[in-house]
Each structure stands twice: as C-alpha cells, then as structure tokens.
Amino acid sequence: MLRIVTDGAADLPESWLKDFDIQQIPVNIQFGEKTYLQYVDLSNDGFFQMVEETRKIPKTSQPTPYQFVEFYKKHAEPGDTILSIHVTSKLSGTYASSVSAAKELEGTYNVIPFDSATGSIGIGYMCREARLMERQGKSMEQILARLEQLRGQCRLLFTLDTLEFARMSGRVGALTATLAALINLKPVGMLKDGVLEITEKVRTRKASIDRLIGLAKEEFANKPVFVGVLYIRDQAAGSELQERVKKEFNVKELEQIEMSISLAANFGPGTLGLLIYPAE
Numbered sequence: 165m166l167r168i169v170t171d172g173a174a175d176l177p178e179s180w181l182k183d184f185d186i187q188q189i190p191v192n193i194q195f196g197e198k199t200y201l202q203y204v205d206l207s208n209d210g211f212f213q214m215v216e217e218t219r220k221i222p223k224t225s226q227p228t229p230y231q232f233v234e235f236y237k238k239h240a241e242p243g244d245t246i247l248s249i250h251v252t253s254k255l256s257g258t259y260a261s262s263v264s265a266a267k268e269l270e271g272t273y274n275v276i277p278f279d280s281a282t283g284s285i286g287i288g289y290m291c292r293e294a295r296l297m298e299r300q301g302k303s304m305e306q307i308l309a310r311l312e313q314l315r316g317q318c319r320l321l322f323t324l325d326t327l328e329f330a331r332m333s334g335r336v337g338a339l340t341a342t343l344a345a346l347i348n349l350k351p352v353g354m355l356k357d358g359v360l361e362i363t364e365k366v367r368t369r370k371a372s373i374d375r376l377i378g379l380a381k382e383e384f385a386n387k388p389v390f391v392g393v394l395y396i397r398d399q400a401a402g403s404e405l406q407e408r409v410k411k412e413f414n415v416k417e418l419e420q421i422e423m424s425i426s427l428a429a430n431f432g433p434g435t436l437g438l439l440i441y442p443a444e
Contacts, residue, residue, distance in 0.1 A: 176288025232265035285392035325434025
C-alpha cells in the first residue's frame with residue numbers, strides 16, 4: 165500500500181486530501197508560551213487575528229522526528245511504503261526530520277523522503293501526480309523519476325504587498341523594511357532549485373504584478389502549463405490575477421488557493437504568487 169504524506173507548507177485544495185488520499189503533517193506554531201498545530205487548533209483567520217492583537221509574528225517550526233514517527237504510525241500499516249514529499253530543505257528542516265524518522269522506522273515501514281525543492285501548491289501538485297501515477301500502475305522508480313523532473317521544472321514566483329511581516333519575522337532588517345515602505349517598494353521574488361531570491365524591487369503594486377507575469381512569460385511563453393494562483397488574505401486580488409493568467413498563458417489546468425500559515429508568517433497579507441510548470 166502506498167501512503168503519501170506531505171507537510172503544512174504544502175498548499176493543496178481540501179478536496180485533494182480526500183480524492184488522492186494525501187496526509188498532511190502540521191507545522192508547529194509558537195505564540196508566546198503556547199504551541200499550536202497548524203489547521204488542527206489554529207486556522208489562517210485565527211493566526212491573523214493573533215498577529216493583529218499582539219503585533220507579533222509567531223515562530224513556526226518543522227515537525228520533529230518524533231512527530232513524524234507518530235504520524236507515520238497513525239496513517240500507515242507495517243509493511244506499507246510511505247512517500248513523504250516535503251518543502252525545500254534549503255528553507256526548512258522538515259525534510260531532515262522525515263529522513264530521521266525514516267531511519268528509525270526502517271524495517272517496519274518503507275519511508276521514502278523526497279525533497280520537493282519548492283513550496284506551496286508545487287508540493288501539492290507533486291503529491292497528486294504521485295497518486296495518479298500509482299493508480300495507473302507505475303512503479304516507485306517511475307514515480308520518483310517524474311517527481312525529480314517536476315523538481316527541476318516548478319517555478320514559484322511571488323510579490324509582497326508589504327515588508328512589515330518580513331520585518332517582524334526577522335526576514336529583513338527594520339531599516340530596510342521602513343525605507344522600502346517609505347518609497348513604496350514592492351519586492352518580486354522567485355523560489356528556484358530550492359533557493360528563495362528577491363530578484364528585483366519595483367515601485368507600484370501594478371508594476372509588481374506585471375513583473376510577476378513577465379518573469380513567468382520569459383520562461384514558459386506559450387507552452388501548455390499547470391498554474392497555481394496564490395494569495396494571502398486578498399482573494400479578490402487572487403481572482404484578478406487568475407483571470408489575467410487565463411489570458412496570458414496557455415493554461416491546461418489552474419488552481420487558486422490561499423497560502424499556508426508557514427508562508428503567511430513571513431510574506432504577510434496582500435502577497436500574490438504563481439506556481440507554474442510545463443504540462444507534459
């Protein structure tokens with residue numbers, strides 16, 4: 165039996181969890197002295213309410229190896245193969261925790277940790293592809309080869325509406341964030357090959373969205389693509405971006421979804437993003 169596990173940094177439509185039998189281990193969220201489990205006892209709305217009330221950003225941390233061991237035992241039977249697909253190891257220790265748990269359970273479960281080298285719905289697409297291939301009778305070697313191909317093809321592009329959350333979370337310095345706010349800079353960034361980079365800063369929201377589209381067009385032009393449209397606390401802006409994507413790209417399939425707490429804690433409300441990769 166193949167079990168598919170991912171983590172709380174993966175964004176995927178709720179229906180996919182059931183339709184493709186995907187299990188999601190939550191991220192730990194530390195607010196003061198209390199620890200919450202993402203989506204178990206803290207929702208996106210609850211998270212932002214706490215931030216607004218305290219003016220502090222909580223610390224997020226990856227599941228521990230112990231948490232992984234207990235999660236695997238809960239969702240699998242001895243002898244099962246567990247394909248565990250996780251957020252880029254260059255930004256999180258989640259993959260390393262999975263590897264540690266896999267070693268501890270060796271001989272009871274066949275745990276295969278996989279570093280997605282991406283985040284958000286990119287991980288979700290990988291989980292879905294793995295399940296669809298398994299249902300088509302593909303071998304684990306074929307599934308892993310496809311995931312490795314996707315790992316090199318997925319591009320996650322984003323633009324922040326504010327640097328305040330990045331400042332509070334420690335991702336940028338207070339002076340940098342303040343200066344950026346004064347001249348209304350909007351960072352545009354990319355997650356490529358597992359590394360997060362701010363590629364440029366533009367002066368207006370419109371210009372940042374134009375650049376977001378432009379970066380994607382430079383690489384994918386008119387190729388058929390799968391696209392995930394991402395937003396944080398601004399579904400209307402996400403819907404506007406979605407309509408533009410439909411006009412600008414040769415879209416085979418499109419999903420719109422709000423980013424997880426683990427991303428929202430660093431990027432902040434108003435963030436927009438695109439996850440894009442070629443349709444085979």
